[in-house]
Amino acid sequence: MANRGSRSTFPFGVGLKAVLLVATLAPAAVAASCSNYRAFDLDGDGTAEYVSFTYNRVAGGHPMGGDIVVSHKINGRLKPVWRQRGLNPWKIEIGDVDGDGRKEVVAGVWKKSRYDPVFANRPFVYSWNGKRLIPRWLGSRLSRRFTDFVLCQLDRGNKTELIALEEAPRGAKYVTVYRWRAFGFDGVGRVGPITGVRSLQSKNGQVLAETGQGLYSLKLVKEKLKFTLISEAGNGRASVR
Ligand SMILES: [Ca+2]
Numbered sequence: 075m076a077n078r079g080s081r082s083t084f085p086f087g088v089g090l091k092a093v094l095l096v097a098t099l100a101p102a103a104v105a106a107s108c109s110n111y112r113a114f115d116l117d118g119d120g121t122a123e124y125v126s127f128t129y130n131r132v133a134g135g136h137p138m139g140g141d142i143v144v145s146h147k148i149n150g151r152l153k154p155v156w157r158q159r160g161l162n163p164w165k166i167e168i169g170d171v172d173g174d175g176r177k178e179v180v181a182g183v184w185k186k187s188r189y190d191p192v193f194a195n196r197p198f199v200y201s202w203n204g205k206r207l208i209p210r211w212l213g214s215r216l217s218r219r220f221t222d223f224v225l226c227q228l229d230r231g232n233k234t235e236l237i238a239l240e241e242a243p244r245g246a247k248y249v250t251v252y253r254w255r256a257f258g259f260d261g262v263g264r265v266g267p268i269t270g271v272r273s274l275q276s277k278n279g280q281v282l283a284e285t286g287q288g289l290y291s292l293k294l295v296k297e298k299l300k301f302t303l304i305s306e307a308g309n310g311r312a313s314v315r
């Protein structure tokens with residue numbers, strides 16, 4: 075497929091230059107990492123899809139001009155087989171949000187929308203039909219503006235939850251858990267406002283929130299969120315919620 079000359083591709087093939095560029099983007103604008111990037115066989119045909127994103131430039135802390143890229147590994151090399159253009163993507167997560175047994179691609183994109191005609195982070199959900207990404211839900215927004223999100227299975231249900239880091243008054247944040255309900259996401263729990271949360275990551279079935287005070291773990295226990303400080307120098311473990 076035609077390559078528009080995108081400078082960097084995440085997360086495979088990430089060069090030092092790209093890593094440094096990501097590290098210098100404003101964390102409030104661009105999620106911290108692609109470290110939880112994974113490849114999955116999205117359509118169950120035995121071939122893994124590698125999903126990543128590109129950008130051409132950074133404006134105001136936001137990667138601009140990029141595509142969501144789906145690649146297949148052919149003769150040991152990743153070859154793009156689909157590009158979803160015009161989205162300004164900044165994060166890719168993969169999970170079965172609707173619980174149908176197939177994983178969806180959820181992209182954080184920096185876009186205007188018809189009903190909200192300003193640039194903002196928006197969650198776009200796609201499925202893969204073997205040849206192309208199919209839009210499932212191109213969300214104009216969650217319940218608040220958000221700066222980061224992860225997918226993580228927080229309970230024993232079959233749906234993977236979306237956890238968003240959302241803007242609260244006076245620079246604080248909410249961490250809000252959403253679950254797919256027929257068409258789109260409903261909030262099922264929230265903690266906050268919390269100050270100092272910079273980013274979210276999902277690791278070994280739990281969501282971690284990094285703050286200036288330490289690392290917190292987020293768990294959903296009987297639809298109730300537990301937000302627990304798990305590492306702070308010398309203080310061990312202390313629950314804050
Ligand atoms: Ca496949």
Ligand SMILES: [Ca+2]
Binds near residue numbers: 169174176
């Ligand atoms: Ca699914």
